[in-house]
Amino acid sequence: MSDLPTLTRILKDKEIEVNQKPLDLRLLARMFRFAAPHRRQRNKLLAMVLLRSAQLPIQSLIVGMIVSTVIGKGQIHRLPWAVAGFAVWALFTQFTMHFRMRWAMEYGEAVVHDLRNAIFSHLQTLSLGYFQRTRVGRNISRVTSDAESVRAGVQDILFVSLVNLGQILWASVILAWLDIWLFLVILGLAPLLWVFNRYYKKIMSRAQRQVAESFSRVTSSVAESVAGIRVTQGFSRQDLNSRMFHDLVDDHAVYNIKVASVQSIYGPVLDLNNQFFTAVLLLLGAWRVFHGDTDPAVLVTFFFMSSSIFEPLQTLGNQYSNSMGAMAGAERVFQTLDTKPDFSDPPDAVKLDTCRGKVEFRNMGFEYIPGKPVLHNITFTAQPGQTVALVGHTGSGKTSIINLISKFYLPTTGQLLVDDIDIHQVDTPSLVQHLGIVLQNNYLFTGTIMDNIRLGKVGSTDEQVLAAAQQIGCRDLLESLPDGFHTMVGERGARLSLGQRQLVCFSRAMLANPRIFILDEATSSIDTITEHRVQQALQKLLKGRTCFVVAHRLSTIRHADLVLVLDQGHLIERGTHKELLALGGTYAKLYRQFVRRQ
Numbered sequence: 001m002s003d004l005p006t007l008t009r010i011l012k013d014k015e016i017e018v019n020q021k022p023l024d025l026r027l028l029a030r031m032f033r034f035a036a037p038h039r040r041q042r043n044k045l046l047a048m049v050l051l052r053s054a055q056l057p058i059q060s061l062i063v064g065m066i067v068s069t070v071i072g073k074g075q076i077h078r079l080p081w082a083v084a085g086f087a088v089w090a091l092f093t094q095f096t097m098h099f100r101m102r103w104a105m106e107y108g109e110a111v112v113h114d115l116r117n118a119i120f121s122h123l124q125t126l127s128l129g130y131f132q133r134t135r136v137g138r139n140i141s142r143v144t145s146d147a148e149s150v151r152a153g154v155q156d157i158l159f160v161s162l163v164n165l166g167q168i169l170w171a172s173v174i175l176a177w178l179d180i181w182l183f184l185v186i187l188g189l190a191p192l193l194w195v196f197n198r199y200y201k202k203i204m205s206r207a208q209r210q211v212a213e214s215f216s217r218v219t220s221s222v223a224e225s226v227a228g229i230r231v232t233q234g235f236s237r238q239d240l241n242s243r244m245f246h247d248l249v250d251d252h253a254v255y256n257i258k259v260a261s262v263q264s265i266y267g268p269v270l271d272l273n274n275q276f277f278t279a280v281l282l283l284l285g286a287w288r289v290f291h292g293d294t295d296p297a298v299l300v301t302f303f304f305m306s307s308s309i310f311e312p313l314q315t316l317g318n319q320y321s322n323s324m325g326a327m328a329g330a331e332r333v334f335q336t337l338d339t340k341p342d343f344s345d346p347p348d349a350v351k352l353d354t355c356r357g358k359v360e361f362r363n364m365g366f367e368y369i370p371g372k373p374v375l376h377n378i379t380f381t382a383q384p385g386q387t388v389a390l391v392g393h394t395g396s397g398k399t400s401i402i403n404l405i406s407k408f409y410l411p412t413t414g415q416l417l418v419d420d421i422d423i424h425q426v427d428t429p430s431l432v433q434h435l436g437i438v439l440q441n442n443y444l445f446t447g448t449i450m451d452n453i454r455l456g457k458v459g460s461t462d463e464q465v466l467a468a469a470q471q472i473g474c475r476d477l478l479e480s481l482p483d484g485f486h487t488m489v490g491e492r493g494a495r496l497s498l499g500q501r502q503l504v505c506f507s508r509a510m511l512a513n514p515r516i517f518i519l520d521e522a523t524s525s526i527d528t529i530t531e532h533r534v535q536q537a538l539q540k541l542l543k544g545r546t547c548f549v550v551a552h553r554l555s556t557i558r559h560a561d562l563v564l565v566l567d568q569g570h571l572i573e574r575g576t577h578k579e580l581l582a583l584g585g586t587y588a589k590l591y592r593q594f595v596r597r598q
Contacts (some may be wrong), residue, residue, distance in 0.1 A: 027330055031154065034118075038110045045107055048100040049159055053166025055093045057174055057308040062086055064301030100159070108155025116147050119336060127342035128408040129368070137220020142336045145215060149329025157323045164312035164319070171308035178298050178305075181288065185280055186309060200266055200320075207259045208324035212332065214252040221248050277310065278303075343410050349427040355434035355515040356419050357384040357546035359405060364414035366400055373412070374400050375569045382562065384515075387547040389557035391587060392566035398550045400569075402518050405548060407431055418516075436514030438505050444496070449478060450485040452504050456511035468511035472538075474503040517547040563587065 035042060066082045069075070119142050131139075175183040225241055285299040359382040366375040375397045382388045390398040403409050404416055407428055416423045418431065436456070444452050453465045465485065469475040478500070481487040489496060489504075496504070509517065551557050558577045565573035565580065565587045573585050580587035 027327065027334065030334060031150065031330055034115065035107075035111045035154065037114065038107060041103060041107045041110065045100065045103045045159060046162075048096060048103060049162045050166060052093070052096050052100050053163050054170050055089075055096060056167050057171040057305065059086075059089060059093060060171070060304045060308045061174055061301065062089060064304035065297075067300055067304070069297060100163070104155050104159050108151045111154050112147050112151040115150060115333065116143050119143050119147065119333065122337050122339075125341055126339060128403070129342045130339065135216075135220040135224075137218075137223040138216050139336075140223060141216045141219050142333055145219070146212070146329040146332045149212075149326045150333060153323060153326025153330060157319050157326055161316060161319050161323075164315050167312045168309050171305055175302065175305055175309075178301060179288075179294050182281065182285060182294070182299075182302055185284055186277065186306065200262070203262050204259070204266075204320070204324045207255060207262055209328045210255040211252070211259055212325065212328045214248070214255050218245075218248050218252055221245055277306065281306065343424075345428055346425065348425075350421050350425050351427040351430040352419065352421075352434060353430070355431075357434075357515040358382065358417075358419050359516065359546060359548075360415075360417040360420070361401075362415040362417070364404075364411045364416055366404060366409065367412045368400075368409075373569060377414070378571050379414075380562070380564060380571065380574065382546050382548070384546055385544045386561040387542060387549060387557075387559070389549045389551065389560035389563045390566060391551070391557065391563060391590065395568070396566035397569040398566055399520060401566075402437075402520055402548055402550060405516070406435060406437060406518060433512075434515040435518065436509035436512045436516070437518045437520075438502070438509045439520045444489050444501055444504060446489065448483075448486050448488055449481070449496075449504055452489055453485075453507045453511055456508035457513070460511055465507070465511060469503075469507040472503070472506045472510050474507065477503060478507075515545055517542060517545055519547065520550040565590075 063086065066079075066086065070078050070082045123139060172183065172186075175186065221244065225245070281302065285294070285302065288294040289296050289299055361378045361380050364375065364378045365373055367373045378397075378401070380388075390401060392398055400409075404411060404423075405418075407423060407426070410416075410424060418426055423431075445455070450462060450465055453468065454460050456468070457464070462485075466475060469478055469485075478485055478487075481500070487495075549557050549560060557563060560577065563573075563575060563577055563580055564571055565585075567586065573580055573583065573587055575583065581591060
C-alpha cells in the first residue's frame, strides 16, 4: 500500500488507542439508566429470567431422579406418571422461554429506538466544528451498527447471560446439597477458568475494538465515495477508489479473522475442561460409591446435573466474546452522546425578539485550530440597513467572518456584537431567526421545491412560499419546471441545475424575512440574465436590511455601502467601491484584473 497516495491509505483513528476495561460496570450501569423508561418491561423480563434459570437445573434433576429411582429400581408402574410429569414440566419451560425471548426482543427494540433518537437529536446540537472534525461514516456507524451492538447487548447477551448465571447458581445449590465433596470437584475448576477468562478478555477486547473501528472506516469510505461520485468519475478515480476500498475491506477481514481465531481457541479449552471434569468425577464418584460414602443414584444424578453448570459456562464463554462487540458499540455511542458542543448559550442569554441589524467587530481574532489564527484584529461596524462587501483572495478570511456572524463559531479574541450585545450573550435560536443565509453550495433536502423553500419558515402557507419566490424574481423560472413548485428534488438537490438550486435557496432565505442577509458567492451558479433579475430584486429587498456579501465577481458589490478588503486574515483596506478604486491599492488591482478577464 506504500505506492498509494495519502488520500487512499488506511488512516488509523486515534480513538482506537484509547484503553478501557472490557466490561466497565459504569458503562453497564449507564445502559440500564438509559433504559429506565422501560423498567416495567425490564422487570417482567427479569422475572422470566429468574424462572427460566431455575427451571433448567430442576429439569435435569427430574431426569436424573427418574433414571436413578424409577428406572434404576425397576419401578415400571411409576414410569408413565414420571414421564408425564416430565413432559408437563418441559412444556412449562418452553412457555417460559417463549415469553423470555419475546419480551427481550421488545425490550431491545424499545431501548435501541430511544438510543437512535437520542444520538440523532444530540448530533443536531453539536457545533459545526464537530462535523468538520468527524467523518460522515463515523456518525452513520453510531446510529446504525453501534446502536445495533447495544441492542444485541441488552436484548440477547445480557439476559441470556443472566439465565445461564442463574442456572449455574441453582445447579450449584442442588449439587452441593446432594454431595458436597463431588461438588467441590466442580468448584476446584473455577480458579483455572478465572485465569483463562482474564487473559482471554484482554485479547478479545482489543480485537473487538479493532473490528468496530475498521468497520467504521469501511462505512466512511462508502459514504465519501457516494457523495463524491462526480469527482471520482470526472477524474477517472474508479480504479483507485476500488483499490482503496479493497484495502479497507482486507483490513476489516484481518481483524474479523483475528476475533474468530481467539474464539476458536476459547471454545475448545472450555470443552476440554468439561471432559477433564467428567474423568475426575468418574474416578472420585466411583471411589465414594465403592466405599459407601454416596449412593449410585446420587452419582447418576450428578452426571445429569453437571451439564447444568458446564453447558452454561460454554454459553457464557461465547456470550462474552459477543459482549465485547456490544461493549465497544456502547462505548462509542456514549462517547458521542458525551461530546459537548464547542460552545453553548449561557443561562442568562439575551433573546433577540427584535433585531435592528447592527453588527460590530472589535479587535476580533479567530482560530479554527489553537495557535493558528485565521483572522487578526478585525475591527469594523455594519450599521442597520448597510450592505458590506467582503473581498479578497481565497483563504483571506471572508468565509470565517460570515461563519462568526452566523454564530457557527465564537471569536477567539476581541468581541463580536449584534445590536450592541456580545454574541456570547445572544440566544442562538433567536439570532438565527433574524438571519437569511445563501451560500455558494446550499443544501437541498429530498422533497419538493415547495418543501425546501418552506424550511426558511416552518409553517408557511403555499401562498407565502410563492410570494417569497415572486419577491426574488424567480417564481416564473421555478414554475416552468415540469411540476412547478411541486417538482421533486433528489438527494443534495439532484435533478435541478446549480442555478435552479440557488434560486430555491434565495427564496428560502427571503421567506425567513431576515434582518441580516448573508450572501456567500450566492450568484456564482446563476446565468448572467437570471443574475441580473436577482440583483435587481435584491437591491429593492435589501433596503433596510443589513447584508454581508462575499463575492469574487466584483460586479456584484459595486453598490455596497462598505467594502472590506482582506488578505491572509488581516483587514487591509476599507471604503466604498469608488474610494478604493481612487486609492489604487489591492482592491483597485483586483478590479483591474477582473475587467481584463471580462
